[in-house]
Amino acid sequence: MSVLAERLINALGADAVHTEPEDLAVYSFDAYSEDRLPSAAVVPKDVREVTQVVRIAAECGEPIVARGAGTGLCGGAVPTHGGIVVSFARMNRILEIDTRNRRAKVEPGLINLDLSRATARDGLFYAPDPASQKVSSLGGNIATNAGGPHCLSYGTTTNHVVGLEYVDSRGEVVTVHQDDPGYDLAGVLVGSEGTLGIVTSIDVRLTRLPEAVRVCVATFGDVESASEAVSQVIGAGIVPIALEIMDKVITGAVEAAFKAGYPQDAGAVLLVEIAGLADDMDASEAAIAKVVRACGALSWRAARSQAERDLLWAARKGAAGAIGRLAPNYYIQDCVVPRTKLPVVMRKVEEIVRDHQLQVGNVFHAGDGNLHPLLLFDRSRPRDIQAVIEAGSQILQTCIDHGGTISGEHGIGYEKRESLGLLFSADDLATMGRVRDVFDPARRFNPDKIFPSSASCNEVRAAS
Amino acid sequence: MPRAKARANVYEIDGRRPTRVVEPTNEQEVADILRAADAAGDAVVPIGGGTLLGVGNPPRHYEIALSTLRLDSVHVYDHRDLTIGAGAGMTLGHLASLLAKHRQFVPLDAPRAAAATLGGTLAAGWLGPRRATYGRPRDLLIGTTTALADGTLAHAGGMVVKNVSGYDMSRLYVSSLGTLGVITRANLKILPMPAAFRLTVARLPEGTRARAAANVQGLDVEPTAALLIDGFREILPFELGAEGAILLAFEGSAAAIERATRSVRSALGSAGVPETRIIDTGAHQTFARTIDAYVASVAERSVTLRALGLPDGVLKREAAAREGIAPTAALLDTIVDLRCGDLIARVFVDGKLDQLAVRGTLSDAVAALRARLPDATVLARGLALEGDIDAWGTLPPAIDVMRDLKARFDPRATLAPGRFLGGI
Numbered sequence: 001m002s003v004l005a006e007r008l009i010n011a012l013g014a015d016a017v018h019t020e021p022e023d024l025a026v027y028s029f030d031a032y033s034e035d036r037l038p039s040a041a042v043v044p045k046d047v048r049e050v051t052q053v054v055r056i057a058a059e060c061g062e063p064i065v066a067r068g069a070g071t072g073l074c075g076g077a078v079p080t081h082g083g084i085v086v087s088f089a090r091m092n093r094i095l096e097i098d099t100r101n102r103r104a105k106v107e108p109g110l111i112n113l114d115l116s117r118a119t120a121r122d123g124l125f126y127a128p129d130p131a132s133q134k135v136s137s138l139g140g141n142i143a144t145n146a147g148g149p150h151c152l153s154y155g156t157t158t159n160h161v162v163g164l165e166y167v168d169s170r171g172e173v174v175t176v177h178q179d180d181p182g183y184d185l186a187g188v189l190v191g192s193e194g195t196l197g198i199v200t201s202i203d204v205r206l207t208r209l210p211e212a213v214r215v216c217v218a219t220f221g222d223v224e225s226a227s228e229a230v231s232q233v234i235g236a237g238i239v240p241i242a243l244e245i246m247d248k249v250i251t252g253a254v255e256a257a258f259k260a261g262y263p264q265d266a267g268a269v270l271l272v273e274i275a276g277l278a279d280d281m282d283a284s285e286a287a288i289a290k291v292v293r294a295c296g297a298l299s300w301r302a303a304r305s306q307a308e309r310d311l312l313w314a315a316r317k318g319a320a321g322a323i324g325r326l327a328p329n330y331y332i333q334d335c336v337v338p339r340t341k342l343p344v345v346m347r348k349v350e351e352i353v354r355d356h357q358l359q360v361g362n363v364f365h366a367g368d369g370n371l372h373p374l375l376l377f378d379r380s381r382p383r384d385i386q387a388v389i390e391a392g393s394q395i396l397q398t399c400i401d402h403g404g405t406i407s408g409e410h411g412i413g414y415e416k417r418e419s420l421g422l423l424f425s426a427d428d429l430a431t432m433g434r435v436r437d438v439f440d441p442a443r444r445f446n447p448d449k450i451f452p453s454s455a456s457c458n459e460v461r462a463a464s
Numbered sequence: 465m466p467r468a469k470a471r472a473n474v475y476e477i478d479g480r481r482p483t484r485v486v487e488p489t490n491e492q493e494v495a496d497i498l499r500a501a502d503a504a505g506d507a508v509v510p511i512g513g514g515t516l517l518g519v520g521n522p523p524r525h526y527e528i529a530l531s532t533l534r535l536d537s538v539h540v541y542d543h544r545d546l547t548i549g550a551g552a553g554m555t556l557g558h559l560a561s562l563l564a565k566h567r568q569f570v571p572l573d574a575p576r577a578a579a580a581t582l583g584g585t586l587a588a589g590w591l592g593p594r595r596a597t598y599g600r601p602r603d604l605l606i607g608t609t610t611a612l613a614d615g616t617l618a619h620a621g622g623m624v625v626k627n628v629s630g631y632d633m634s635r636l637y638v639s640s641l642g643t644l645g646v647i648t649r650a651n652l653k654i655l656p657m658p659a660a661f662r663l664t665v666a667r668l669p670e671g672t673r674a675r676a677a678a679n680v681q682g683l684d685v686e687p688t689a690a691l692l693i694d695g696f697r698e699i700l701p702f703e704l705g706a707e708g709a710i711l712l713a714f715e716g717s718a719a720a721i722e723r724a725t726r727s728v729r730s731a732l733g734s735a736g737v738p739e740t741r742i743i744d745t746g747a748h749q750t751f752a753r754t755i756d757a758y759v760a761s762v763a764e765r766s767v768t769l770r771a772l773g774l775p776d777g778v779l780k781r782e783a784a785a786r787e788g789i790a791p792t793a794a795l796l797d798t799i800v801d802l803r804c805g806d807l808i809a810r811v812f813v814d815g816k817l818d819q820l821a822v823r824g825t826l827s828d829a830v831a832a833l834r835a836r837l838p839d840a841t842v843l844a845r846g847l848a849l850e851g852d853i854d855a856w857g858t859l860p861p862a863i864d865v866m867r868d869l870k871a872r873f874d875p876r877a878t879l880a881p882g883r884f885l886g887g888i
Binding site for chain 2: 101144145147151155156158159168174175176177178179180181182183184185187188190191192208211231232234235237238239276277279280283284336337338339340365368369370403404405406407408409410411412416420423424425427428429430431432434435437438439450
């Protein structure tokens, strides 16, 4: 047995430490295409055990990768550098719900949707709702600053995190809270993809459930006109709770899987959710329908029941899974443009995909300008793989050219780290490196992630 | 570059004046000034409209006042995107009037908005009472350009509302009081203006305050701001009762506001409050004056502090503060924010005490307040602190990390040295 394994077992007990290759395989990948076996995987039960793991890692010179539910799409939880994977499967409790002050304290392994389920009886919910909310963990959501369809109105994860407890690179426990005076450390930890510390407890804001909710479906001839309608709705001063678009490829797949009632003959479907006071529902719906019709909508209807609303959303959130019916593999891109640029960028995406002789399905958070082209391919055909890589990077560049960014909610991870330099200058990256120097000078937390490999040792560290 | 002449008193902090004042006209000039000052060992204090100079301790030394007022251009604004990128020196008043042309607004409720700048408001970490609905200033910020002490111009974020590309550096600059860098440009999310805005104000008779506050917290239509106000009589455009007044702001559709008003009358009525006044005409002006009352009413012999907490404890805290203050010669005005859970307290000396006695009395009063509210920070003061009153309360648990960040960003302590907590 290695020294590392021995020390981990001494600290956590044999049942919390995995070192056999067949056990480690589970911890070698996430929802991205890379995999690499770690030296060990641990499943701590509390913050004290996490501090011990971090200290042992420091003494043995091993990197540490924190892992939530493994649903990340950019390789953020892949131990590309080996080392220790820390799983939060046992730290998944709700520690406190304070309904009066609308706060909850939870452990990072808690599944996102479980928090809303636990608070629904008090009329509260946790607003950030990534499509993976049934399986993804709050800790992972915090690492990537996860979004979701309802971010349009409620904001992303960072807007709902009020405090964090984390274990720093020396194995010390540090607490930060937004009401503390001083620098906003929680603000910079959220979205740092596990590169600054290991989060062990999270204070979140809960939101009052709206009194009334209405979900409507509009159809369009194509994605561009649906995108234009989104821009016009926002431009008219109306911000619904969600504005989502699915193209014909996606609605075909989700209908086959869910039979939710999405029309099959339209080029694109626009899903609109409004929420608020019951008194306002009719007027809000009428105002949006008017703008949408003026933009050439072929149809407009409101879901009639809670069951119908739930089904429409289940199908929308299950889109990525449903696409498995169409091709052996798919690659999902995640990038953002200013909303008004959606029609032109969507046209460009079509062109890029056509040039590479690929098929694409589009399902995206149109209200936020957050695109998700799903490029369909067959991994067994080398030509396909090359085409997907090229098309993916051209789509990113198109977004940057139109004032956008290279990730809206999935993170940079291992996948896009070389692309970060397209967006930021060496100075910008070096400034981020100063923060990393403070939190993790030895680069032990989740190495190989976020920052370009060329910058990781030189520019990003050359801060002083 | 242009240099302001004899306006140095505008830049006075605690009686200290800078050796010189610079007014750069673009971002590169800001960076160049910082690089040169850093090399020369001159301390630079970035200053916007000067409306929140009461936040923070006096600088350890103070050679250069760097005014951001000329960095006031719009960089990007397409109203259909609901975002704007503007220079840090743009005043909130100017920003509001630009956005109003398209019936849009940004919910940064800072005092003296006509003079307050975007960069200054963000850097001072100003928190307005509508943040429970619209988010904190940091939640509105989607990107920044910041000049660092060594002359680096660093960009973070961008012009899109969702972005997880690299660290969210903008968060770090908000409420850093200019000690990590000088924000030169800020990109913000903006919002469509609600159809209607209404204030309801009620005078609170003896014995009604606690119940009125509790009933308001259970309203079916949530106010965007809910304030219990006691004092500040010389500024506010409405009358106070024996236990002050309650002011509620509602925004939304006309139908929602009508329903809210019915609910408020019923909630306050059952708390024993006889009359609720509706302010529609001039509601925005009344609201602005209430925000100004937080800070701008700095009386000569006063110190204004803010303590953050949660609604649960806030009434008890406020009562405790009163008890703590009572034995001294100081008087107290308070604003309790029922939605966000903070207490704004202004202690002042009303009488003919001499300067020394005023200082001693205020110092005792702040100490008494901090005995109950250890984290209370100074927002404004009508006298120089001179070391007898620290602007910051208890140091946060992560102070060591903050010190390390300062050392990494500004190793020679060129930027606002000593203004921030813990001597940062």
